[in-house]
Amino acid sequence: MEQRLSLQQKLLQKLSPQQIQVIKLLEIPTMQLEQRIKKELEENPVLELESDNPEFEDDGEAQELKSEKDTDDEEFSFDDYLNDEDEIPSYKLSANNYSKDEKYVDIPFSVGTTFHENLYDQLRLVNLSEEQQQLAEYIIGNIDDDGYLRRDLLAISDDLAFNMNMEVSEEELLKILKVIHELDPAGVGARDLKECLLIQLNRKKGKELDLAKTIVKDFFTEFTKKHYDKIQKKLELSDEELKQGIDQVLKLNPKPGSSYSNPLNRTNQHIIPDFILENTDGELSLSLNQRNVPELKINDTYLGMLRSLSEKGKNNKSQKDALMFVKQKVDSAKWFIDAIRQRHHTLLLTMSEIINLQKEYFQEGEETKLKPMILKDIAERTGLDISTISRVSNSKYIQTNFGIFPLKYFFSEGLQKDDGEEVSTREIKKILQDCIENEDKRKPLTDEKLAQILKEKSYNIARRTVAKYREQLDIPVARLRKEL
CATH class of the missing domain: 1.10.10.60 (Homeodomain-like)
Structure with missing residues (x-):
């Protein structure tokens, strides 16, 4: 077997830690950005809030730190950090570009008990043994936000045996489920739509409901497919009788969980717009929502420490380690501030081009005025990659005079x-x-x-x-x- 050696030239793109950081920051909306900044402040002592930074005292040590000695270290030059005094000491995140009267809308959701907590609270009022209570709570934990138990009782029985070492039959679980069916809202814990509607109908009284019960129980398939003529023929109903029976069924709630309109069931408790667009006499003005994004800078004390260590040189291992530690933290802080600034620039650039392309829509708010627009269109107008436009458009919202919209809404x-x-x-x-x-x-x-x-x-x-x-x-x- 003949062996051959060959050379291949490949061009590989490797992202730097800074680029990765920018990409991650692009993906998150304003609400998560605030939490991300707080996390960075906790982890890096070099980074601080602009408002919390004490003025550097001009004492003897400060005078010493202002000397212009050069370091012999070719690997690290302190000039990288101090030559451009406008860039580092006053590096700030906030563009202060929201209006002073804060003309934007937070849409907070009220605080209260969740759908499942409400069921647990009702359950405590039911006379059950300790084991029955435990089983009922487990079943409720498997009910989805629509109010349905979509898992088979046999599967729940297996879970209980495996996770809680409880041997419980399907029959026992069914008895507990019947108890849950008595809770509010009516229909909760149903395993399918038919059962859900029957639970609600059985809660009500009155002869006028008998036909509705018959329709759901015996003609459910015909009802869901709206084959009303077949129901009418088999039950020998007049047009008026059929209409009354169908109307009774249509009054029921097919998603009982959703009737418990508690916003805490949602994944996001707030919709905070990332952009604010104001229309003043046809003139559009775009800004980032920076109200909850603090201003950041690099701590002057650490900058002084870095300067002092660099001037003393690396005479011993302890000084070298200290210098590298402080340099690493300053680098990390600088990269983070750069990444935030780049995020803001990219967001504004992208949104500005979306508005330019869809100007007629943003001036009038008429949906039919939206022009065809895909990610590639905005990528070409901004000079950015399609993947970058996708990240900017994902999970971001803009507040306009006619409502708050996700950026994805404008693409078609x-x-x-x-x-x-x-x-x-x-x-x-x-x-x-x-x-x-x-x-x-x-x-x-x-x-x-x-x-x-x-x-x-x-x-x-x-x-x-x-x-x-x-x-x-x-x-x-x-x-x-x-x-x-």
């Missing part, structure tokens, strides 16, 4: 009308949404009919594309939109 693909004009797919979706909202619910518009309406408006779109846009709008097919 484009299509050409018959006259050659390029329009945003969002404009087409808006027309579809308007058509469906104004349709006759007794005879909802099919996808084919919607495609025909769009064609009459010069949007030549296939039926399957209409179906795709309708699904993206989370709108069901015509048959499921039908009402009596």
Whole structure:
């Protein structure tokens, strides 16, 4: 077997720690940035808040530190840190570019008990043994935010045996689940929609509910598919009787957990805009929301310590170690401040180009004014990578005069009308949404009919594309939109 040696030349891009830091900071929204800065302040004593920094006393030691001696160390030059006095001692994060009257909106959510805590509180009022209470709490822990128990009781039984060394049968768990079904909101703990609706109906009294119970119990499939004619025929109902029965079912809540409108169930407790856009007589003014982002600088004491150590040289290992430690901390602080400053610059640059491209929309707030825009468009206008634009757009919000929007809202693909004009797919979706909202619910518009309406408006779109846009709008097919 012949062996050969060959040389290959490869170009590899390796990110520096500073670049990685910038990338990570780009990804996080304003609310998390504040926490990230606090963490850095705790970990690096060289970094401090501008407002907390004491003025450097001009004593004898300070005079000594102001000497202009050069260090013989080629690896490290103190001039890197002190030559540009405007850059380091006054390095600041905050651009102070929000209005003095703080014209932006925090949308705080009220504080209270969560959906699950509410269930636990109700459970304590039920007469259960200690073991039953433990089992009930475990089951409640498996109920999702919609109020459903989507895990099989057998799987829960296995979990209890494995994690808590409790041998519990499905029958015993079912008894406990029936207790949970008595809690509020009605329907909580149901394993599927049918059970959820029946629990709610069984809580109510009145003969007018008998038909609704029959429909859910015996004709649930026909009901969900809106095959009302089959229900009417089998139960020999008049049009009015059928309508009354269906209306009773439609009054029920298919997601009982959501009826407990506690905002603490959300992943984020606040929506804090990263950008603030003000419109004054048609003039748009963009700024970063920096209200909760503190000003930072490098601690003068550590800078003095670094200067002193560098002038004394590295006469022994102890001094060398001290010098390298302080240098490392100063470097880290400088990199962090640089990364924050670069983050601000990149955010403003990206958002400014989005506004420039979508100026008509931001001036009027009319959704149909949104132009087709993809990440590549903004990358080309800013000179930044598409991945950078993606990071900026992710999890960021802008406050406008007509609401707070995620940046992703402004991106959409484009299509050409018959006259050659390029329009945003969002404009087409808006027309579809308007058509469906104004349709006759007794005879909802099919996808084919919607495609025909769009064609009459010069949007030549296939039926399957209409179906795709309708699904993206989370709108069901015509048959499921039908009402009596």
